[in-house]
Amino acid sequence: MTSVPRPDAPDAAWQAAWETEDNYWFENFSSRPYSLGPDYYDRFRPAYRYGFDSAHHGLGRRVVGRSTGESEARHPEPRE
Numbered sequence: 001m002t003s004v005p006r007p008d009a010p011d012a013a014w015q016a017a018w019e020t021e022d023n024y025w026f027e028n029f030s031s032r033p034y035s036l037g038p039d040y041y042d043r044f045r046p047a048y049r050y051g052f053d054s055a056h057h058g059l060g061r062r063v064v065g066r067s068t069g070e071s072e073a074r075h076p077e078p079r080e
Contacts, residue, residue: 017056018049018052018053021048021052022045022048022049025041025045025048026041029041029044
């Protein structure tokens with residue numbers, strides 16, 4: 001299993017991961033239904049970078065969310 005580089009670790013692997021992602025979107029953005037044309041990726045690049053960094057920011061961290069009780073109260077299990 002390969003390790004995923006962390007955004008807070010300023011190393012070449014993390015930069016390469018973003019460059020790979022950026023290249024993918026540069027090549028494929030215009031094929032998306034929300035694309036306004038082939039030259040519009042540059043306008044959206046900062047948002048894609050923000051999403052990329054945000055998605056990887058919490059890697060390896062434990063996420064603390066709602067308690068099980070609150071979740072069950074909102075979405076009860078179906079009874080058999």
